[in-house]
Amino acid sequence: MKHIPVLLNDVLETLGDISGRTIVDCTFGAGGYSRAFLERGANVIAFDRDTNVIADAEKLKQEYGNKFRFINAPFSEIKQLKSDEFDDVVFDLGISSMQIDNAERGFSFRFDAPLDMRMDTRTDITAADLINNKTVEELADILYEYGDIKKSYKMAALLKEKQPKTTFELRDLIKVPGDIAPIFQALRIAVNDEMGQIKDALNSVDELLQTGGRCVCVTFHSIEDRIVKNTFRKWTENVGDPRLPTIIAPKYKLLKTKTPTDAELDMNSRARSAHLRAVQKV
Numbered sequence: 001m002k003h004i005p006v007l008l009n010d011v012l013e014t015l016g017d018i019s020g021r022t023i024v025d026c027t028f029g030a031g032g033y034s035r036a037f038l039e040r041g042a043n044v045i046a047f048d049r050d051t052n053v054i055a056d057a058e059k060l061k062q063e064y065g066n067k068f069r070f071i072n073a074p075f076s077e078i079k080q081l082k083s084d085e086f087d088d089v090v091f092d093l094g095i096s097s098m099q100i101d102n103a104e105r106g107f108s109f110r111f112d113a114p115l116d117m118r119m120d121t122r123t124d125i126t127a128a129d130l131i132n133n134k135t136v137e138e139l140a141d142i143l144y145e146y147g148d149i150k151k152s153y154k155m156a157a158l159l160k161e162k163q164p165k166t167t168f169e170l171r172d173l174i175k176v177p178g179d180i181a182p183i184f185q186a187l188r189i190a191v192n193d194e195m196g197q198i199k200d201a202l203n204s205v206d207e208l209l210q211t212g213g214r215c216v217c218v219t220f221h222s223i224e225d226r227i228v229k230n231t232f233r234k235w236t237e238n239v240g241d242p243r244l245p246t247i248i249a250p251k252y253k254l255l256k257t258k259t260p261t262d263a264e265l266d267m268n269s270r271a272r273s274a275h276l277r278a279v280q281k282v
């Protein structure tokens, strides 16, 4: 299924008049956001680490020429850009419908496939390798932290013992049906270092964003959202001890926080856990 962009209208509303601005779309996916930015007169620099999106990116390149640049790399590489190369930054985190629906990628327990889960297939470590390489304690931490799995140690020990190599082998080891999706999600987050990526990229955004520049993040997972919320809170707070006279004014102002409306949820169930947060450098 083609990916339906989530909260796109809210992202556009938050960015305001983008004509002539340059927006970094950190998560190109099917290009829904990038296309909307280009249609409104913006220039776009887009990142995606999945090589499968290159064809869609090339189509936009043909239509928009120099107004569109695609970088097939993790968005933590935003640090390679210079401050004056862009105005605003947008993240639409997580995986796309194309990734989850592509049986061979191993993201979904609905299809039997090698236990892969790499967004970037040029990297080495698949989910099966991760289970093989990590200790029981490390695996238990991953399951607990990213999947909220209560009996995480027991599950981790079972994974180490059985070493599942396919999605169905993994699925069939999980006896509590409600744990299947969270365990797949936890392994995917670890395989792709999703939390490390967002922390790293936000640090670079803070260093590079110019005054007036906006940073908009759409998250789908509570830990991801907590990282964005806490980072934005730090950016928008006064710096210093409130009892002392020298308080440094915040570097950012909060623009928006938003979750999808019922109408959006009816159209797109993937939007269920989506959360938009946006700030502007002042």
Ligand SMILES: C[S@@+](CC[C@H](N)C(=O)[O-])C[C@H]1O[C@@H](n2cnc3c(N)ncnc32)[C@H](O)[C@@H]1O
Binding pocket: 003, 004, 005, 006, 026, 027, 028, 029, 030, 031, 032, 033, 034, 047, 048, 049, 050, 053, 073, 074, 075, 076, 092, 093, 094, 095, 096, 119, 197, 198
């Ligand atoms: C939710 S989809 C984005 C959908 C897009 N906004 C659209 O409208 O089509 C997320 C995309 O971001 C990519 N992605 C996730 N984490 C990434 C990272 N750290 N670096 C680069 N791309 C990443 C995924 O490969 C996926 O294609």
